[in-house]
Amino acid sequence: MGALYVDAHCHVTTSVERQNVALKVPEVAIERCFMSNNTFDWHQVKCLGSSDQKGLSSIGFGVHPWYSHLYYTGEVPATAQGHYQQVLQGGSAEELEQVIAQLPPPTGLSEYIANEFDPARVCCVGEIGLDKLFRLPGNGFYQGDQRAPLGRVRVRIEHQVQIFKKLCALAVKHSLPVSVHCVKCPSLMYDLCKEHLLPHAGVKICLHSFTGSLETLESFWLAQFPHERLFVSVSRYINFKAVESGLQLLQKLPLKCVLTETDFTWDTTEPDRLLQELEFLVQQVAEAYQLDSPEVAKGAIYQNFQRFKGH
Ligand SMILES: [Zn+2]
Numbered sequence: 001m002g003a004l005y006v007d008a009h010c011h012v013t014t015s016v017e018r019q020n021v022a023l024k025v026p027e028v029a030i031e032r033c034f035m036s037n038n039t040f041d042w043h044q045v046k047c048l049g050s051s052d053q054k055g056l057s058s059i060g061f062g063v064h065p066w067y068s069h070l071y072y073t074g075e076v077p078a079t080a081q082g083h084y085q086q087v088l089q090g091g092s093a094e095e096l097e098q099v100i101a102q103l104p105p106p107t108g109l110s111e112y113i114a115n116e117f118d119p120a121r122v123c124c125v126g127e128i129g130l131d132k133l134f135r136l137p138g139n140g141f142y143q144g145d146q147r148a149p150l151g152r153v154r155v156r157i158e159h160q161v162q163i164f165k166k167l168c169a170l171a172v173k174h175s176l177p178v179s180v181h182c183v184k185c186p187s188l189m190y191d192l193c194k195e196h197l198l199p200h201a202g203v204k205i206c207l208h209s210f211t212g213s214l215e216t217l218e219s220f221w222l223a224q225f226p227h228e229r230l231f232v233s234v235s236r237y238i239n240f241k242a243v244e245s246g247l248q249l250l251q252k253l254p255l256k257c258v259l260t261e262t263d264f265t266w267d268t269t270e271p272d273r274l275l276q277e278l279e280f281l282v283q284q285v286a287e288a289y290q291l292d293s294p295e296v297a298k299g300a301i302y303q304n305f306q307r308f309k310g311h
Contacts, residue, residue, distance in 0.1 A: 003295070003302035004056070005278040007032035008233040009126070009179050009208045009261035012048070013144035013268055014041045014067075023048070026271035030278065031056050031305060034266070035127040035179060037064035038141070039107060042116060044267075049121055058123035058309060060179055061116070061170075063109065065131040066142050068163040069155045071109040080105045087159040090135070091152035099153050102140035109166055117170065123309050125171040126179025127208070130160050130192075133183045144265055157185065161192065168196040175202030177308055179233075186212040190220045198225060204308055206231040209238040209263055214252050222252070231308050233259035236277045240284060250288035258285060259308060260301050 007030050012021070014037060021044065034057060036045040042061070049059035063071055069087045077083035084100045091099070136155070139148040171178045178197065182189040197203045205225065210217065210232045221230060232253055240246035250258065260281040262274055279294075286297035 003299040005030040006301050006305040007262050008259040011265045012044045013265045015145045021267045024271050026275050033058040035060040038067040060124045060126035061122045062126045062128040064127045065129050065160045068160050072106045073109050073162045089156050090154045119174040124177045128167045129181030130185050131183040132185045172200045177204035179206045179208050186216045204229045208233050209235045227254050231259050233261040235261050235263045247288050255289050
């Protein structure tokens with residue numbers, strides 16, 4: 001098969017009510033990997049992995065930091081409220097109480113993995129990561145179809161780290177690649193990956209929509225991680241908000257480390273739009289590396305994606 005467009009990191013809507021929404025699939029073939037962020041989107045992501053007869057969809061299994069408070073590691077907490085009081089911080093006591101009142105009983109991460117994770121069906125562990133910036137919405141966790149204003153309550157970084165480490169261990173156990181989200185804690189993320197992932201030759205790392213500095217990228221990631229195991233997937237809406245800085249990011253990266261992504265929820269995005277995002281990114285890659293044509297860039301990204309998935 002020739003090279004296809006690659007959406008190395010995309011989603012479906014996190015919704016408590018809505019499940020199994022049919023996707024409108026673009027006419028031009030796009031290979032994609034749907035990340036799972038939580039228990040709610042997992043059910044749909046799981047179906048997408050098994051119902052795609054053309055084999056274009058791969059799936060990830062993960063817990064995104066925005067949902068990490070919904071899980072516990074270790075002992076079963078005596079009460080849901082006790083768990084949330086331990087892992088959440090910020091805001092007034094009243095605000096915290098209001099948020100906690102909306103939250104479901106927390107899920108044991110070990111049980112979740114034991115019941116739902118199947119290494120034969122999952123192509124990567126993702127989306128996982130750390131986020132020092134985000135705050136919880138008033139309804140307790142981000143839902144694509146139930147928006148609520150953001151408050152001041154946050155998930156303690158120590159708890160995010162616990163969840164992240166457990167999912168890194170899952171990737172190591174099954175030699176799966178990871179797709180990583182990192183906002184505003186570049187050295188903590190780097191240290192964790194260096195300690196928990198770098199020693200395991202079978203584990204590849206994709207830094208999705210990388211927002212760290214070019215210095216961090218150069219003197220930590222590129223200097224320490226074998227380039228065969230390191231990927232940065234670039235998105236238009238984050239990395240190319242300013243085209244110039246997107247190109248600068250690409251110019252720091254060996255071409256073999258580059259992937260493209262939309263990071264969009266496919267169930268709420270017009271197929272043409274998905275394609276436009278990826279076409280734009282392919283053009284930027286062609287320009288940044290002075291390749292003969294976008295087609296050449298597309299081929300290189302496609303090969304990179306096959307390597308990321310372990311083929
Ligand atoms: Zn994402």
